[in-house]
Amino acid sequence: MQPNDLDRIARQIRLRDLQAVFEAGAGHIGGEMSAIDILTALYFRVLRIWPDQPKHPKRDRFVLSKGHVALALYVTLAKRGFIPEEEIGTFLKPHSRLNGHPNCNKVPGVETNTGPLGHGLPVAVGMAKAAKLTGANYRTYVMTGDGEMQEGSNWEAIASAAQFGLDNLTLIIDHNRFQQGAALKDTNNLAPFPAKLEAFGWDVTEINGNAMDEIVPALERRGERPHCIVAHTNKGHGISFMQDKVDWHHKVPNAEQYEIAAAELSEAL
């Protein structure tokens, strides 16, 4: 699939995500909009997956460590055929399997349960290490938030990935520059990330994480060390009034805002 097609799919996912947040009255829309281009590239171009066989042993693994943007993953999984598209309408409803953080025992395509931050990368290291031990040639991808990198467990995992020589592991840091309460730089500023990852023995690629022509080659890059993609993204990307506004971490649009946002996303479809 080519970048133009991927862009179109990403916009459709954004629109469905926006609708679901509006209907559910909750969600993490800012971080969902920043991550959706990368999720689209993974699920519609990069990952070797079989939606009808979600546990296929040869599947590539993707771990959404920033589990609070579960809705973006659900919409992507639905569009890719892992779950029915109409099921997105149950998001956050009583007894829906689509709760605010993904559940691997209920939702096909989810690899491990995330929600508390700093969990996905250690698990991804284990997945990549397992491939090394068994000779499997699947690849493991994991996406964290930039604020999430403040969790110390990530740095334990980063050190061990280098020690284990995990050239089959790709970490994507969704560097949208904002965490829940404030800008990263005003909280505990780990940026710039590249030198830190390189110091731990990783290869690093910096990209515009909302540009398909940069996302796809970075995800498809193969090297001899664990690979970190520092994806410079915009919180609320695609919706003009949300962009780079910390308020939109988990704010819900009102009816007027929803109409404006939906119109903006629909324009490009």
Added chain:
Amino acid sequence: MKDVITSPKLHDCRDAFVAVLERLGADNPKVVAVCNDSVGSSKLGGFKSKWPERLVNVGIAEQNMVGVGAGLANGGLLPFVCGAACFLTGRSLEQIKADIAYSNANVKLIGISSGMAYGELGPTHHSIEDFAWTRVLPNLPVIAPCDSIETAAAVEWAAHYEGPVFLRLSRVGVPDLLPPDHKFELGRANLLRDGDDITLVANGTLTHRMLKAADILAEQGIGARVLNMATVRPIDVDAVVAAARETGAILTAEEHSTFGGLGSAIAEFVVAEAPVPMKILGVPGIFAPTGSAEFLLDEFGMSPAAIAEAAVALIARKSSRA
């Protein structure tokens, strides 16, 4: 009965664990050991020398260790994640909750040197909270074997059980109590001695002390039932209810805080199903002073003589109710 406390034949249950692990490893290439620089204290040297690639040492990083274990299981391997129980459970409790229990990952968590095995090292190294922390987690069986035979049987069982397990082992020597052909059954207590006057329930390093206490009680004409209850979750409700109804009093002892451990787990069912007088022996909700594990167990009223005294007092409460 022979003096099991001072018996010369005391076994370190870690030896039984690694003997089975190495046998499993020889049969199944998917068996891997994961540790936090604890190759020595987890006695994984033999496993490492046989299969160096399958010994995944993450260094001193317990949160990563547990997450890596979950990932290895996702990749089709059978990981035994080993570390001192105090660090394995305390440092990485959220990983155990989210990555292992909630994700239902097929990971075997092996807590080494649990209880007060590191007695002299102080409360940072005591693991007398781990039953409480782990037994509230769905999907996670919690097991503390009483001897090397039960340890071997429980490891064998865990390897064939599809799902997470927390196995709590000690390094304090214990005599063998169960028959050599013992098969472990999850949630099933073992009747080691029958009696009608009171039931003594324990696991881990306390079971043999309970048997000794039952000897002392027998000399006084008191018939004590002794149950070895390795499984803290799920509790053997049938055995607990039968003990309450048939003996009328239950005394528990554990190398753990009296808050939230085996005794508490039993009490939850006794209260609901068959209320009778109970007494829970353990560390009484404090940070323990300096001393060896054996010293501390005696210090907190768990010498055989003190257990027998507590039993007599409990039986008196039973009589006063009648």
